[in-house]
Amino acid sequence: MSKNGREFYRSFYLSYIDTIMSISPLKERLESPSALFSIEFFPPKSDAAATQLLSVAKELTAYVPDFASITYGAGGSSRTRTLKYAHKLKENCGYTVLPHLTCVGHSIKELEEIIEEFREAGLSQIMALRGDPPSGETDFKPHPNGLSHANELVQLIRKVYPECTIGVAGYPETHAEAPSAEVDLLHLKRKVDNGADFITTQLFFDNAVYFDFVKRARQAGITVPIIPGLMCAKSLKQAKRFCKMGGTSLPAEFEARLLAASENSGASKPIGIDWMYAQALELLERGAPGLHLYILNQAGPAVALMKKLHAAGFYQR
Numbered sequence: 001m002s003k004n005g006r007e008f009y010r011s012f013y014l015s016y017i018d019t020i021m022s023i024s025p026l027k028e029r030l031e032s033p034s035a036l037f038s039i040e041f042f043p044p045k046s047d048a049a050a051t052q053l054l055s056v057a058k059e060l061t062a063y064v065p066d067f068a069s070i071t072y073g074a075g076g077s078s079r080t081r082t083l084k085y086a087h088k089l090k091e092n093c094g095y096t097v098l099p100h101l102t103c104v105g106h107s108i109k110e111l112e113e114i115i116e117e118f119r120e121a122g123l124s125q126i127m128a129l130r131g132d133p134p135s136g137e138t139d140f141k142p143h144p145n146g147l148s149h150a151n152e153l154v155q156l157i158r159k160v161y162p163e164c165t166i167g168v169a170g171y172p173e174t175h176a177e178a179p180s181a182e183v184d185l186l187h188l189k190r191k192v193d194n195g196a197d198f199i200t201t202q203l204f205f206d207n208a209v210y211f212d213f214v215k216r217a218r219q220a221g222i223t224v225p226i227i228p229g230l231m232c233a234k235s236l237k238q239a240k241r242f243c244k245m246g247g248t249s250l251p252a253e254f255e256a257r258l259l260a261a262s263e264n265s266g267a268s269k270p271i272g273i274d275w276m277y278a279q280a281l282e283l284l285e286r287g288a289p290g291l292h293l294y295i296l297n298q299a300g301p302a303v304a305l306m307k308k309l310h311a312a313g314f315y316q317r
């Protein structure tokens, strides 16, 4: 073979390897018909909490999550911690990791640098969020040279890291700042039109709100997978707190069960797990594309849920 011929095959082979390496495992999974399973961590603030996170993450590998996401703290403080634990979850536990990124406190230049850092760390998927205001502040104020909404961040990620798989947040019970559910949905569509590959929802305790949201989203022309986000409430107090934080409604039946159990210490936890299991079962049976668990860096409820779902014939990998 001539030198030119060898060069041609060499460059063809290298570009083929590049293509293979850059295909996000998550992108492939989103296209597959079987239900996804993902878990969400937040970056720990102490050594003890870091040890706990890694032990929980290792325990949950038994249930073969499709990805682990790691949140991004307010005020840009999370930049190094999110990257550090994304790296640990990937290298120590073998996870496909979805780091979150928010617009809070960052200029566009900084956001571009962080996206590049994620790319260099081999993280081929990012959750693009506007973010909440830092604690003590009530209104979101964009950085003077930054971005105001998540749809702009999606656009930026697509520009800097075109092959990245991008997730965005969706709100079955409408984002607190939106003037109406219709306007909120238009803004969600804008995120998808700008390049988001999937939506993960805010937590909810009433499946009816999820099914209604998916129906409305499809009518609005949103076609990407909408992964329901679930959380286990271990007590009535905790359920009320989650509902307040997320603008989530608490079904009367769940509230009554948690209230009855609150008089008997320790009885609330199984009620929270049973409720989450009933939600998960119905969601999967009615064709939800997967489940995303907000695990609060604890394994117990996720393990209990997965054991029950296995027994019911789901996620037998």
Ligand SMILES: Cc1cc2nc3c(=O)[nH]c(=O)nc-3n(C[C@H](O)[C@H](O)[C@H](O)COP(=O)(O)OP(=O)(O)OC[C@H]3O[C@@H](n4cnc5c(N)ncnc54)[C@H](O)[C@@H]3O)c2cc1C
Binding pocket: 070, 071, 072, 073, 074, 100, 101, 102, 128, 129, 130, 131, 132, 148, 149, 150, 151, 168, 169, 170, 175, 176, 177, 178, 179, 183, 184, 185, 187, 188, 190, 191, 200, 201, 202, 203, 229
């Ligand atoms: C799955 C999930 C993960 C999350 N992870 C994190 C995290 O890691 N760190 C963190 O700090 N927070 C996180 N959050 C919380 C999130 O940052 C807040 O809910 C925040 O208030 C909104 O973020 P967003 O990306 O949905 O914003 P946006 O999509 O920008 O929406 C915010 C508000 O602005 C409106 N809006 C959107 N686009 C436009 C536009 N172009 N013009 C005018 N109005 C618009 C929307 O209707 C909405 O009311 C998460 C939420 C979810 C559901």
